[in-house]
Amino acid sequence: MSWEELQLLYWxxxxxxxxxxxxxxxxxxxxxxxxxxxVIIAVVTAVGGGTTRDLLLNRHxxxxxxxxxxxxxxxxxxxxxxxxxxHMEPPQKALLFADALGLAVFTITGAQxxxxxxxxxxxxxxxxxxxxxxxxxIRDVLTNKIPMILQRDIYATAALAGATVYxxxxxxxxxxxxxxxxxxxxxxxGLRLAAIQWELHLPRFKLEE
Amino acid sequence: MSWEELQLLYWxxxxxxxxxxxxxxxxxxxxxxxxxxxVIIAVVTAVGGGTTRDLLLNRHxxxxxxxxxxxxxxxxxxxxxxxxxxHMEPPQKALLFADALGLAVFTITGAQxxxxxxxxxxxxxxxxxxxxxxxxxIRDVLTNKIPMILQRDIYATAALAGATVYxxxxxxxxxxxxxxxxxxxxxxxGLRLAAIQWELHLPRFKLEE
Amino acid sequence: MSWEELQLLYWxxxxxxxxxxxxxxxxxxxxxxxxxxxVIIAVVTAVGGGTTRDLLLNRHxxxxxxxxxxxxxxxxxxxxxxxxxxHMEPPQKALLFADALGLAVFTITGAQxxxxxxxxxxxxxxxxxxxxxxxxxIRDVLTNKIPMILQRDIYATAALAGATVYxxxxxxxxxxxxxxxxxxxxxxxGLRLAAIQWELHLPRFKLEE
Numbered sequence: 225m226s227w228e229e230l231q232l233l234y235w236x237x238x239x240x241x242x243x244x245x246x247x248x249x250x251x252x253x254x255x256x257x258x259x260x261x262x263v264i265i266a267v268v269t270a271v272g273g274g275t276t277r278d279l280l281l282n283r284h285x286x287x288x289x290x291x292x293x294x295x296x297x298x299x300x301x302x303x304x305x306x307x308x309x310x311h312m313e314p315p316q317k318a319l320l321f322a323d324a325l326g327l328a329v330f331t332i333t334g335a336q337x338x339x340x341x342x343x344x345x346x347x348x349x350x351x352x353x354x355x356x357x358x359x360x361x362i363r364d365v366l367t368n369k370i371p372m373i374l375q376r377d378i379y380a381t382a383a384l385a386g387a388t389v390y391x392x393x394x395x396x397x398x399x400x401x402x403x404x405x406x407x408x409x410x411x412x413x414g415l416r417l418a419a420i421q422w423e424l425h426l427p428r429f430k431l432e433e
Numbered sequence: 434m435s436w437e438e439l440q441l442l443y444w445x446x447x448x449x450x451x452x453x454x455x456x457x458x459x460x461x462x463x464x465x466x467x468x469x470x471x472v473i474i475a476v477v478t479a480v481g482g483g484t485t486r487d488l489l490l491n492r493h494x495x496x497x498x499x500x501x502x503x504x505x506x507x508x509x510x511x512x513x514x515x516x517x518x519x520h521m522e523p524p525q526k527a528l529l530f531a532d533a534l535g536l537a538v539f540t541i542t543g544a545q546x547x548x549x550x551x552x553x554x555x556x557x558x559x560x561x562x563x564x565x566x567x568x569x570x571i572r573d574v575l576t577n578k579i580p581m582i583l584q585r586d587i588y589a590t591a592a593l594a595g596a597t598v599y600x601x602x603x604x605x606x607x608x609x610x611x612x613x614x615x616x617x618x619x620x621x622x623g624l625r626l627a628a629i630q631w632e633l634h635l636p637r638f639k640l641e642e
Numbered sequence: 643m644s645w646e647e648l649q650l651l652y653w654x655x656x657x658x659x660x661x662x663x664x665x666x667x668x669x670x671x672x673x674x675x676x677x678x679x680x681v682i683i684a685v686v687t688a689v690g691g692g693t694t695r696d697l698l699l700n701r702h703x704x705x706x707x708x709x710x711x712x713x714x715x716x717x718x719x720x721x722x723x724x725x726x727x728x729h730m731e732p733p734q735k736a737l738l739f740a741d742a743l744g745l746a747v748f749t750i751t752g753a754q755x756x757x758x759x760x761x762x763x764x765x766x767x768x769x770x771x772x773x774x775x776x777x778x779x780i781r782d783v784l785t786n787k788i789p790m791i792l793q794r795d796i797y798a799t800a801a802l803a804g805a806t807v808y809x810x811x812x813x814x815x816x817x818x819x820x821x822x823x824x825x826x827x828x829x830x831x832g833l834r835l836a837a838i839q840w841e842l843h844l845p846r847f848k849l850e851e
Binding site for chain 2 (some may be wrong): 344
């Protein structure tokens with residue numbers, strides 16, 4: 225990968241952290257936590273996925289320990305969101321789009337990091353999805369809800385599909401890696417936005433009691 | 434340990450993973466998750482205990498990362514269970530027995546793995562119980578229940594007792610290791626089935642409010 | 643640090659573990675768990691923070707695996723608490739003070755351990771707060787509550803403030819390290835007790851639905 229691509233991914237990753245922090249603040253805002261509780265939820269939402277990936281892959285130092293810029297971005301995004309929501313309605317539609325972009329970024333950067341450590345394609349795709357979704361899962365557990373990704377909306381599905389497309393293009397074609405990256409991200413974003421727009425769901429599974 | 438014994442333990446371990454995946458599917462079926470949510474719960478139930486053990490012991494790569502057969506078995510068991518329960522009632526009694534066998538297998542393999550890394554007997558017994566029970570605990574947290582192992586039915590107790598018996602026989606006798614293994618597993622299974630049959634419980638602990 | 647100071651910190655750390663085990667028992671007592679469930683909650687409350695710190699910092703063996711004295715102290719404190727509460731009312735005020743002391747000890751020892759591994763001040767303060775608070779957070783998740791530290795009472799705030807004061811004194815002054823340690827602990831205890839006495843809270847953050 226070229227230096228410009230690495231730079232772009234780093235900036236996108238910081239953007240993803242900011243977006244997920246914002247979604248953490250908005251989730252926390254429905255539970256009447258105190259201000260530090262809101263910050264904690266925002267941090268956990270933003271770094272939970274990448275931290276779980278790093279621990280499972282024995283990748284140390286964990287990303288936010290080796291580069292505290294992530295924490296700075298999270299704190300700034302959190303405070304800005306708290307300030308903003310005191311004065312204005314949160315722009316729900318823009319946020320859904322930003323969240324889809326955050327999911328796409330985390331999924332593809334998760335796949336790339338795992339590619340450097342593990343050779344199994346299945347594990348790469350799983351770690352990509354873990355990077356994208358576990359932060360939101362921990363956020364939901366801490367605010368005492370059944371995690372959203374288990375229930376709805378083609379969320380983990382979009383991450384798995386995008387990571388798979390990225391990996392297939394990367395391995396089977398001679399396209400530049402930036403094309404694989406962008407296509408994988410488009411798959412994630414496209415599936416998420418389509419699911420939101422047309423209320424697509426996977427079938428539910430419910431046993432009779 | 435002989436090569437045949439190692440082979441037997443590996444097959445039993447794959448069996449344990451399948452059984453715990455099935456119990457994850459049945460637990461998820463009461464919560465109306467989507468299909469991928471069910472798969473996620475099944476995977477977490479099946480690998481949560483061994484993963485926690487591997488992270489605490491710094492044993493990398495984590496077992497399902499180094500051998501993706503585990504994930505294949507889980508996916509097959511999950512899909513078969515979803516298919517089966519659409520057509521027939523789940524055979525509850527058979528499942529309770531299978532779950533007891535899964536607990537026994539995970540507990541004893543957890544003890545054996547830990548023996549190779551740590552010398553403290555207390556830690557070996559605790560890691561054995563963690564291997565056997567933490568998957569179910571995470572399953573319950575994700576489906577928003579107080580974990581079953583904290584409440585009922587001589588479950589973690591059976592794991593602790595079986596691991597202790599295994600370790601005592603292994604260290605204090607000259608019996609072949611297969612005898613220690615089988616006896617430890619029988620203790621886990623016997624305690625679980627006795628607890629189910631006669632509704633045995635540990636005493637509850639309840640404070641006045 | 644002198645050998646006497648290290649000894650003192652070790653004893654304080656064992657004391658912190660005991661106090662947090664007691665708080666785990668009392669929390670479990672409101673949920674009607676079985677006896678082993680109570681022990682599990684007590685252990686998790688007492689070691690959860692330090693274990694999370696050790697995993698994030700890749701510090702192995704994890705503290706209670708390398709020194710099983712911690713587990714012995716937890717078991718003794720748990721059984722004593724169960725016995726005591728069957729005969730007498732738990733002394734709530736004394737416990738709040740002991741819990742504040744436990745938080746102070748864990749926070750400062752967490753900061754010291756992290757100082758030896760990581761150079762970023764922000765990470766040191768965060769790891770200190772994780773050491774002090776994550777055990778209680780896991781306790782609350784397992785007993786199916788929104789974690790207390792997210793909601794109330796200047797708890798994580800006290801840990802962050804105490805760790806910051808400790809670190810500033812340690813780095814910017816020529817005071818003996820014992821003075822930095824004791825001052826940091828006093829800040830934690832003082833903030834906690836002031837918050838309890840005068841019912842201080844951080845402002846809440848609540849979005850309109």
